Amino acid sequence: MAVALAAILVRSHRISSDDVILFCVLIPSVILHEVAHGVVALAFGDDTAKRAGRLSLNPLRHVTAFGTVIVPAITILSGLGFFGWAKPVPVDVRRLRSPRNHGFLVALAGPLTNVVLAVVLGALFYLVFAAGRVGPVPTTLPARIVFYASVVNLWVACFNMIPIPPLDGSALVERLLPASWWPGYLRIRPYGMVVILAAMVLFSLTGRSPIGTVFSDITTWWARVIHAY
Secondary structure (H helix, E strand, O other), X not given: OHHHHHHHHHHOOOOOHHHHHHHHHHHHHHHHHXXXXXXXXXXXXXXXXXXXXXXXXXXXXXXXXXXXXXXXXXXXXXXXXXXXXXXXXXXXXXHOOOHHHHHHHHHHHHHHHHHHHHHHHHHHHHHHHHOOOOOOOOOOHHXXXXXXXXXXXXXXXXXXXOOOOOOOOHHHHHHHOXXXXXXXXXXXXXXXXXXXXXXXXXXXXXXXXXXXXXXXXXXXXXXXHOXXX
């Protein structure tokens, strides 16, 4: 059904083939991001994710209809950028050998995984499609898939480092917070995603798309780095 819907939207010019590629590479990118959290947590003593069966690469164990399908589809179709998430991997910080320090490293594992994937895929793109070539790189389907997979992983890493909970960048803020601030912080922490989604809606009403702008800037910069342009 998803493939049929994508084909209809492409043929009706509601979305482009690039949008379909971006959507398809976004899902495994956020899934690997979440699995990395669980793997590092396990290394530091918390087997919560393992017991929940969340260290699997089976996408069905990680996707959520709203965050992995509906929200990315809406943001792509509305031109807001490419935004989505997988079901968060459960981590019990209390089970980590050093809860505060190891919790920080568990949070960074996701973005770091995306950066590594971006670098590996970017190097693959350069070696296979760009190295030694004079003139523009051919826009073949394999070239576009590898390029967008690399840049989406880079974008996922950057976005997740925004210091707003539940994004991973908030782990840095949490690590530096004085103990006396924690009670107040914990009260507002559950509303971080609401703030992010509300900001996206408000910007869309004003005709602005900060996420789309940042994604475009990252894409342009990364394309120059790996000689895609």
